[in-house]
Structure formats: C-alpha cells, structure tokens
Amino acid sequence: MVDKETSTDSSHWSPQYNYQTIRNHTNFADFLLLGFSKHPEQLPLLFGLFLGMYLVTVLGNLLIILAIVADQHLHTPMYFFLANLSLIDTCFSCTIVPKVLVNILTHHHTISHTGCLVQMYFFMALALLDDFLLAVMAYDRYVAICLPLHYTTIMCPQRCLLLVAAPWLCAHLLAFSLTLLMSRFSFCASHSIPHFFCDLLPLLKLACSDTQIFQAMMFAEAALSGAVPLACVLVSYAHIMHTILRVPSAGRKHKIFSTCGSHLTVVTLFYGTLFLVYFQPSSSYSADTGMVASVVYTMVTPMLNPFIYSLRNRDIKGALWRLSGWRR
Template identity: 55%
Template sequence: MHKENQSTVSEFFLLGLMVGSEKQQLIFMIFLCMYLVTMVGNVLIILAIISDAHLHSPMYFFLANLSFTDICFTTTAVPKMLADMRSQSPSISFAGCLAQMYFFMLLVDLDNFLLAAMAYDRYIAICRPLHYAALLNPKRCALLVVTPWVISNLVSVLHLSLLSHLTFCDQRAIPHFFCDLEPILRLACSDTQINNLLILIIGGAVIFIPFTFILVSYALIGSTVLGVPSAKGKWKTFSTCGSHLSAVSLFYGSIIGVYFLPSSTYSAQRDNVAAVMYTIVTPMMNPFIYSLRNKDMKGALRRLLSRQSLF
C-alpha cells in the first residue's frame, strides 16, 4: 500500500454523522438547538455565580470553571460538525485536525479533574465541615484549578508529539465527527504501539486516578452520612451530592464506553453515540443538573434574569 509521510497530509474527511438528505436537516436542527442550549445554560451559570455574592464559595467556584470548560469543550467539536453537515465535503486540514485534538484532549482531561475537585469539596463540606474554610481557602481552590490545566496541557502535547512521528496511508476517511486520537491512529500505516501504550498508561491514569478519588470521597461521605441519626438528616446531607453524582455518571459512562471497552467490541457507531453523549449531551445537561435541584442557584438565576429584564 502506498505510504505518505504525515507532514504532507493535507486533510482528513470527517464522516461520523453523514446521513441521508431526508434526515440531515432534522439532525442538524436538533444538534444546533442542543449547542445553543449548552452555550446559554453554561453562560447563565457563570454569570449567576459571578454576580451573586451568596455563590462566592469553593463549590460554585469549581462549578463556574466546569461550565467554562464545557463551553470550550463543546465549541471544539460541535460548530465544525454542524458546518460539515451543511457541506458536500466534510473535510478538515491536518493542522486543524491537530488543533482540534489538542483542545479536545485538554478539555476532556480538565472536566475530569474538575469533577474530582468538586468531589473533594463535597467530602470536606460533609466529613470535615469545621475545617472547610481552612482546607478550601482561595489559594488552594486556585491550585486545584491551575494544576489540572498544567497536567492536561502536558498530556495533550505528549500525545501530539508522538503522533507527529507517524506515517499515514491513502485512507483519509475518519468515521467520527471530530478529530479524536483513536480514529486517527487507526489510519496510520506505521507502528502505533507506543501511542496505544501511552493512551493506556497516561490516558488511563488521567481518567482513573481522579475517578478513584471520586469513589473514595463518596465512600467516606457515605460512611459519614450513615452516622447521621435521623433518616431526614441522612437525606438532607446526601442530597447536596446528587447533582455532582449525576454529572459524574454521565461523563464517565460515556468516556469508558469509548476508550476502555475491549477493542474487539469496537464499532464506529458506538463511538459516535458515546462521543455525542460526552461532547453534547453532558455539557448541555450540566446546567440543568446543577440548577434545578439547587435553591441557591435557582434564586441567583432568577435575580440575574430579573436584572437583565430591567434593561
């Protein structure tokens, strides 16, 4: 088979959500509406947290950062996907593909670390409430956000630097709606053993260490909640974690479905469905998850919208 050095590759073709013309308009409108809801919902969450002094606490600081990350994360893939659905040639340049992969890996890792930071916040609030202000002071909160940015950047650069040494075959069609590392590696003609090993070790660590931290945090929270004497007290204490648990379930369920099921079960359709879940559905649902069951957030949103209506 003819090989070509990857430096001469000009473009790839993203064919993940290419459907018949009779369904294309409907799917385009559905995803456009979902993207707009995601943007509006997360922007409102950020504005409500910034504008309301009652929400100037570590929990909402992490939530504002999660909303910002979700906005960037969705924007990395969805506008290009929508443009491709309206185009007769859903292509992306090699440089554009690398940029999309970089931001995608960076932001998905950030989401992962922020969910772990939010679990830590809930653990301190429930298990060590008297030390909450000291353990989650502004300096530590900033550190819990800045450190993931540094780690996520290093991981993304490492993946892309190894990718730059690969050669690619004539096949340029990617059965995905954005440039993701796994589908790109399947197009390579050269040996991808090191790349796959890096995904398994570094990618696995970046996903499973925070996930394990979340599980341990909730095990300790559960142990503390069981010590609350009344059933009403147990429910009230644990209900503060419900939104976070819902977001964690959505995020990790789809991530594990794409990256950590056995390769023998791989299918492009399964990957696309799971990718839609964590690139579109989860960022869209997070504002609802964190606002509908949160009286403080609902109150802040009402005050924000009422102020806007006066102008």
C-alpha cells in the first residue's frame, strides 16, 4: 500500500510510486504505458521537447499543405504527393504525441484495451502510407528526370490519384488485418507496456496466446510493405544516378542532386529506424532501443520533413511568402 502522506506529495514522485498508484486505479483490461516513467526527473524536459516538436510538426506540415493548395504554380504531381505526405505526417503525430503529452503531464499512464488497438491501427496504417508514398515520390522523380518528355503523359491527374488511392487502401487493409488478429489475443500476465504508445512488438511480448501465426503474418506484411517500396526507391534512384552522370551541365547536376537529396534524407531516416525496430524477432526486441528509434520516426522525422522539403525549394518558399501576404 502507498503511504497517505507520500500519495499526496507529488514532489516525491517516483517510478515505483507512479506504477503502484496507477495500478490501484486501473482496470485489469487497461494497459499501462510506462515508456518514460523510469526517469521521472527528465519528464519536464521531455514534455517541453515533445510539445515543441509536436507544434512545429503540425504547424509546419499544415503550412506546406496550405501553400500547395493556395498556389496554382504548385498544382503539379510532385507537390501533390508532398501535400499528401505532409497530411500523413500531421495525422501520424496526432496519433501518438498528444497521448504521450497527457501521460507525462498527468502521470496517468493508462489506456483502454480498445484505445490501445485503435492507436495501434492508425499508427500502422499511417506508417505504411508513409512507406508507400515515399516510393511513389521516388517514381515521380524517376519519370521527371529520366523520362522528361513523357512526364506529362505518364503522371496525368488520373494516374496521380491512383498512385495515392492505392497506398491508402493497401495500408488500411494491412493494418486492419493485424489489428483484428491482435484483438483476439489474451493478455493474462502484466499489462505494463515498456513503451510510450501501443506498438506491435511490446504488445506481443505481453500476450499469453499463441502468436506464431501473427508473427508470420507480420513479417510477411513487413516484407511486402517494406522491401517492395524500398526496392522501388533503390531502382528509381539507380536510374536517376545513371541519368545524372550523363548530364554535361554542372548546374543542372547540382539542381537534380538538391531535389533528390531531400527525398533521400527522409527515406534514410524513415527506413533506418523502422528496420532497427521491426526487422528482428520479437524475442530479441529491446524496449530501450525501440523507444529511441520510435521517437525518431514518430516525432523527429515528421518534424523535419517540412524543413527538408521546403528550405531549399524556391517554389515552396515563394508560395509561403505569398500565403503570408508578403511580396519578395
């Protein structure tokens, strides 16, 4: 039992006290998200850091979307895909970060079983969408650089809509299938998740049901949704590099490298952290490594995307100036 005097003194808060207090007020069906509770002295710093990143992410991506929608000059396939990426990144952050901020601020780390599954579903769907859309954007750059005379014909409005609608459908179907399987699991042991959101691998470690079918399906979907888009990115950039090497103009080479460099930076951050977490057996999963990598792809990468794609892009900067009412 927790001593009455201790329970009323928030200044003596500790991980053990927090865990016990939460447990006393938690239904057995609820989960406990204890990702950052091991370091209570760092919680104020983490709250300020995550809040700042969240605000920058939402405002930055919304500005990109508004600039693209408002400026007729940006109604092209490349910026259409970029607007979709910004929308996905905004929704992705809103799926994870607000719950993290509430947990840190209130020291109330519970999440219902249904709420956990819903968060896991949207997290998977939006992460898969990011994955597919990065491949689509690589294909768009391949057509623009390697087949410039056929770009307008190949990247017609109907095909652009199809290249966005197909990933949305596939991502939601894949996420729904895994969430449906997860909803049938029993969690008869501890309900404490050593993570800051409901992720697949931490939940699997808590399940007392047979998870072999789920793991086989998860790795099959990871191969399909990870390896295939990544192969598309690599093949596209292999052709782009071959074309760049044949360009005689140094200025044009620099312009192409600048455009592709932004996309490659995002691809490296995204795939690097995902492979670090998910392309390993659940038995060798490390909670600390998983959390650090998860912070990168759930908070850092969506925050950096607006800067990576806009700071060196003259069209986006001009659209933002016009959106703000200033003339350059």
